[in-house]
Amino acid sequence: MRHEGEVTPLRYSLGFLAWVRGDMEEADRFYREALVIENKLSPNGVEITKTLNNLGLSAWRRGNLDRAEEYYRQTLTIQQKLVPGSLDVAMSLNNLGLVAWERGDLDKAEEYYHQALTIKEKLAPKSLNVANTLNNLGLVAGARRDLGCFQTSVSRSLVLERRPRAVTCFPAIGDFL
Numbered sequence: 227m228r229h230e231g232e233v234t235p236l237r238y239s240l241g242f243l244a245w246v247r248g249d250m251e252e253a254d255r256f257y258r259e260a261l262v263i264e265n266k267l268s269p270n271g272v273e274i275t276k277t278l279n280n281l282g283l284s285a286w287r288r289g290n291l292d293r294a295e296e297y298y299r300q301t302l303t304i305q306q307k308l309v310p311g312s313l314d315v316a317m318s319l320n321n322l323g324l325v326a327w328e329r330g331d332l333d334k335a336e337e338y339y340h341q342a343l344t345i346k347e348k349l350a351p352k353s354l355n356v357a358n359t360l361n362n363l364g365l366v367a368g369a370r371r372d373l374g375c376f377q378t379s380v381s382r383s384l385v386l387e388r389r390p391r392a393v394t395c396f397p398a399i400g401d402f403l
Contacts, residue, residue, distance in 0.1 A: 237263070238277060250284050257281050272308045275301045275318075282321060286328070295325045313355065316345035320359055327365065336366045357386035 241256030257277050264274045282297030302318040309315065323338030343359045350356065364379035 238280075241277075241280060245280065245284060245287075250288050253284050254281060257284065270304050270307075272304070272314075275304050275314065278304075279318065279321065286321075286325065291325050291328055295322065298322050298325065311345055311348075313346065313349055316342040316349075316355070316359075319345070320362065323362060327362070332366050332369055336363065339363050339366065352386060354387065357383040360386070 237256045237260035241253045241260065244250075244253035244256060257280050261274065261277045261281070264271065264277060268274070278297045278301040282294045282301065285291075285297060286294035298318055298321045302315065302322065305312065305315045305318055319338045319342035323335045323342065326332075326335035326338060339359050339362050343356065343363070346353065346356045346359055360379045360383035364376050364383065367373075367375035367379055
């Protein structure tokens with residue numbers, strides 16, 4: 227007989243595979259099963275945050291922004307208690323920024339992205355994590371038609387990536403024309 231702690235990673239992995247396939251219902255089912263086990267083994271433990279985050283991603287992917295925000299806030303609350311100032315906290319802040327962005331709340335999105343960027347630049351200054359958040363800030367600047375900020379954010383992002391590519395904010399350039 228397997229111990230519940232051994233089954234949790236399996237449920238988590240099966241949830242991830244279902245998510246990659248685009249089967250959000252199945253992904254959610256596996257993530258919720260993992261969450262029940264994780265809550266029994268270690269309520270409010272750091273392992274729970276991975277599952278809560280993935281439930282948030284699933285909700286976000288389906289366009290359920292309220293539910294996604296709820297999961298991301300739960301994740302952030304636990305992370306701020308257990309691993310404050312970590313890259314995990316930065317990821318949760320970035321995810322909350324994505325929700326704000328989707329809602330059209332550019333001020334809140336920018337606030338979350340800047341908080342995430344501060345952590346990422348401190349802990350992993352030349353990483354793709356920093357480039358990703360700079361790219362997100364570029365999207366906000368593009369939506370505001372702030373060409374200077376847009377160019378600065380995207381340029382810094384591309385330098386960190388060490389290779390030119392068509393970043394997701396390039397379509398926003400057409401808005402400036």
